[in-house]
Amino acid sequence: MAQDYLTDLLTRYWFAPPVALWRAVELRVAAQERYERPLLDLGCGDGLIGQVLFGRASSVDVGFDPWLEQLRQAARSGVYRHVDLADGHHLPYSDGTFATVFSNSVLEHIPDVRPIVREVGRVLHRPDSAEGQGGGRFIFTVPSDAFRSLLYGYSRRRKVGDVEGAEAYASSVDDWLAHHHYYTPDEWADILAAAGMNLLKARYYVPRQVEELWDRMNSRYGVKRRWSVWGFLASPRLRSLGYQSLLRRLVVRGLSRRWRSYYRMDVPPGDKGGGLLIVARREE
Ligand SMILES: C[S@@+](CC[C@H](N)C(=O)[O-])C[C@H]1O[C@@H](n2cnc3c(N)ncnc32)[C@H](O)[C@@H]1O
Numbered sequence: 001m002a003q004d005y006l007t008d009l010l011t012r013y014w015f016a017p018p019v020a021l022w023r024a025v026e027l028r029v030a031a032q033e034r035y036e037r038p039l040l041d042l043g044c045g046d047g048l049i050g051q052v053l054f055g056r057a058s059s060v061d062v063g064f065d066p067w068l069e070q071l072r073q074a075a076r077s078g079v080y081r082h083v084d085l086a087d088g089h090h091l092p093y094s095d096g097t098f099a100t101v102f103s104n105s106v107l108e109h110i111p112d113v114r115p116i117v118r119e120v121g122r123v124l125h126r127p128d129s130a131e132g133q134g135g136g137r138f139i140f141t142v143p144s145d146a147f148r149s150l151l152y153g154y155s156r157r158r159k160v161g162d163v164e165g166a167e168a169y170a171s172s173v174d175d176w177l178a179h180h181h182y183y184t185p186d187e188w189a190d191i192l193a194a195a196g197m198n199l200l201k202a203r204y205y206v207p208r209q210v211e212e213l214w215d216r217m218n219s220r221y222g223v224k225r226r227w228s229v230w231g232f233l234a235s236p237r238l239r240s241l242g243y244q245s246l247l248r249r250l251v252v253r254g255l256s257r258r259w260r261s262y263y264r265m266d267v268p269p270g271d272k273g274g275g276l277l278i279v280a281r282r283e284e
Pocket of ligand 1: 042043045046047048049064067070086087088089104105106109110
């Protein structure tokens with residue numbers, strides 16, 4: 001039976017339900033790929049996504065991140081055989097070490113991704129024509145070139161002709177999420193080709209209805225505002241009062257039912273979604 005990422009992630013991110021929704025759809029799509037080992041998780045953060053996606057203890061060979069606190073949590077998660085404090089611009093691994101490099105929601109936060117993509121190309125397995133083996137694969141997720149226009153706050157303003165307001169809204173989301181770029185599949189193909197990789201697949205996920213819900217819920221649950229009633233009630237500082245386990249149960253039970261159809265929605269053929277999963281292979 002397919003894993004229920006929605007319930008899993010609502011349980012873990014009950015205090016920020018829209019985060020759970022986006023990531024659940026992302027993992028449902030990412031889980032459909034094959035991850036050959038040795039496997040590297042680039043920008044693994046706290047390891048939560050690695051743990052939910054790959055499950056078993058030590059199922060990822062290496063995770064790295066430049067953020068020490070997050071990396072400590074990743075180490076504690078037990079999913080990585082080894083973790084490194086490192087930056088994607090200078091990977092501390094020899095050429096051709098990995099069969100797969102995975103990266104979830106990292107590249108959009110890095111202003112110039114080209115040097116990092118070059119490093120990924122270097123550490124992936126070379127193709128071996130004598131053995132008839134293809135090169136290593138780079139599998140990553142990023143927000144897509146349609147992300148801004150699928151925001152509810154953007155399309156609502158565009159519909160009434162407020163182009164400037166729509167742009168300002170999308171820019172405020174870029175700032176809040178620290179997103180630096182939204183490349184199209186063709187642009188990714190060029191970036192990957194310059195690093196010796198060939199784009200094999202570009203799959204959009206998070207269709208319009210889901211992104212609109214996500215955007216509205218970010219406001220409702222105060223995810224992007226400094227202060228909200230929900231944010232206050234869910235604050236870790238109030239954990240000792242004991243009521244949060246009830247709150248969590250209510251969120252998990254209620255939203256895993258109410259958001260189920262959104263969780264299952266795929267992007268219709270020919271349309272774009274707010275997220276993009278790319279699979280590329282080292283060719284040289
Ligand atoms: C949104 S988090 C995603 C973390 C994890 N992949 C996940 O899906 O939960 C972005 C991560 O990228 C990492 N990061 C930022 N700049 C980086 C760089 N130059 N090289 C590697 N990781 C980087 C951050 O430290 C952070 O942990």
